[in-house]
Amino acid sequence: METEPRAYWDEEAGPRWAEAQRMIDRVLEPVSSTLVERAVPASGELVLDIGCGSGALSLEVAGRVGEAGLVVGVDVASSLVEQARSRSVGRPNVEFLLADAEEDPLPPSDLVLSRFGVMFFRDSRRAFANLRRALDERAGRLAVACWQSVELNPWITWPMAALGDLADRLERPVDPHADVPGPFRFADRDRLEQVLRDAGFVDVVVEAVARPLVLAGSAEEILGFTRRIGPLSRALGQLDETASGIALQRVAARLAELHDGREMRLDAAWWVASAQAG
Numbered sequence: 001m002e003t004e005p006r007a008y009w010d011e012e013a014g015p016r017w018a019e020a021q022r023m024i025d026r027v028l029e030p031v032s033s034t035l036v037e038r039a040v041p042a043s044g045e046l047v048l049d050i051g052c053g054s055g056a057l058s059l060e061v062a063g064r065v066g067e068a069g070l071v072v073g074v075d076v077a078s079s080l081v082e083q084a085r086s087r088s089v090g091r092p093n094v095e096f097l098l099a100d101a102e103e104d105p106l107p108p109s110d111l112v113l114s115r116f117g118v119m120f121f122r123d124s125r126r127a128f129a130n131l132r133r134a135l136d137e138r139a140g141r142l143a144v145a146c147w148q149s150v151e152l153n154p155w156i157t158w159p160m161a162a163l164g165d166l167a168d169r170l171e172r173p174v175d176p177h178a179d180v181p182g183p184f185r186f187a188d189r190d191r192l193e194q195v196l197r198d199a200g201f202v203d204v205v206v207e208a209v210a211r212p213l214v215l216a217g218s219a220e221e222i223l224g225f226t227r228r229i230g231p232l233s234r235a236l237g238q239l240d241e242t243a244s245g246i247a248l249q250r251v252a253a254r255l256a257e258l259h260d261g262r263e264m265r266l267d268a269a270w271w272v273a274s275a276q277a278g
């Protein structure tokens with residue numbers, strides 16, 4: 001992610017994620033379930049969904065906190081916040097805020113949740129301290145999902161493995177596990193635990209989840225999704241027209257092997273980190 005992370009999400013990735021919303025929500029639904037099982041949002045609670053994207057988790061949790069509760073989804077990408085707002089028309093207990101969760105004041109809450117929205121902060125300690133400030137001092141709690149390592153997530157990396165020698169023409173990527181904004185920043189469990197403790201959280205528990213994720217749809221639909229979201233979208237931008245055409249042929253050939261006619265199922269692994277505000 002070479003661009004400043006907020007601008008990257010607002011200008012580049014946000015619009016592509018908005019287009020791919022249906023596929024993203026289907027494939028990541030099991031991740032929402034692990035968060036909800038861990039955090040158990042209760043009727044009447046005030047919940048923040050950090051880096052809410054187009055709002056799937058916020059909408060699901062709104063169903064659990066009921067009319068007496070409120071879910072506020074927070075995101076820096078204007079296209080995603082717009083999409084989330086249009087999906088929530090007629091749902092009075094869910095709102096969406098265009099804000100930077102790292103530094104903007106956040107509404108007071110009982111529970112902070114996030115489905116893959118906390119790996120892109122410029123300064124993680126500062127950002128988690130901001131999230132903690134929003135929580136009720138005694139009873140507030142947090143549950144966030146973050147990807148484990150690249151190696152454990154072929155469902156994200158399979159198109160890159162299909163590129164073969166074309167991968168040598170790409171800019172040398174920074175270490176995907178480096179402590180810089182990126183999906184695998186918290187692949188290291190100790191780093192995730194430490195950043196939560198440094199931000200003042202207590203009773204930190206990081207649970208490992210490993211299970212296949214399912215991309216449902218025709219091979220054509222999945223190829224369209226893979227071109228927009230994830231590492232292939234960045235790789236194609238670095239190749240000339242001819243090389244990019246060959247890359248897509250190779251990815252399509254690998255997809256034909258992995259697709260069973262209805263869907264594609266690949267291994268994935270994420271952490272569910274939970275903690276108390278104090």
Ligand SMILES: C[S@@+](CC[C@H](N)C(=O)[O-])C[C@H]1O[C@@H](n2cnc3c(N)ncnc32)[C@H](O)[C@@H]1O
Pocket residue numbers: 005006009010014024028050051052053054055056074075076077080099100101102114115116117118120121
């Ligand atoms: C990987 S996407 C996940 C989106 C959504 N939670 C989902 O699971 O579909 C990461 C999200 O975090 C948002 N984000 C990144 N940095 C942020 C920040 N500083 N404050 C609020 N949102 C942020 C991005 O705009 C993006 O929507």
